[in-house]
Amino acid sequence: MVIKSQESAAQALRREMGELRGQVAALEMADKHRPEYGLERGDPAITRWELERALLERLRQRAAKVEQALTEVGNGTRGICAQCGEHIHPDRVAVLPGTRLCIRCAKEAEGESRPRRRRR
Numbered sequence: 727m728v729i730k731s732q733e734s735a736a737q738a739l740r741r742e743m744g745e746l747r748g749q750v751a752a753l754e755m756a757d758k759h760r761p762e763y764g765l766e767r768g769d770p771a772i773t774r775w776e777l778e779r780a781l782l783e784r785l786r787q788r789a790a791k792v793e794q795a796l797t798e799v800g801n802g803t804r805g806i807c808a809q810c811g812e813h814i815h816p817d818r819v820a821v822l823p824g825t826r827l828c829i830r831c832a833k834e835a836e837g838e839s840r841p842r843r844r845r846r
């Protein structure tokens with residue numbers, strides 16, 4: 727799907743934000759019903775609780791990125807590479823709502839941040 731305008735991109739982001747908030751709220755509710763200590767290790771209730779916490783953490787990270795993307799739509803920097811100022815491919819923006827780099831700059835940044843092998 728190609729995003730036609732900043733407006734529809736913002737609408738899609740707001741919709742995703744709403745969905746994420748709903749999911750986070752539901753999981754936070756479940757989080758309050760944390761199983762009591764004293765259950766045996768490997769208890770299904772504990773395992774489920776741990777899985778839900780991991781999911782909640784991922785949803786929160788996603789929500790933070792979507793929120794950042796919405797801010798960028800607001801100030802007109804959405805889809806513009808923070809490094810080189812070129813347009814970021816819409817497919818990349820759609821997959822990574824929080825991205826601020828085009829594919830080329832992202833690859834360069836990745837190469838730079840990769841720890842260099844030390845000689846002994």
Ligand SMILES: [Zn+2]
Nearest residue numbers: 807810828831
């Ligand atoms: Zn770039």
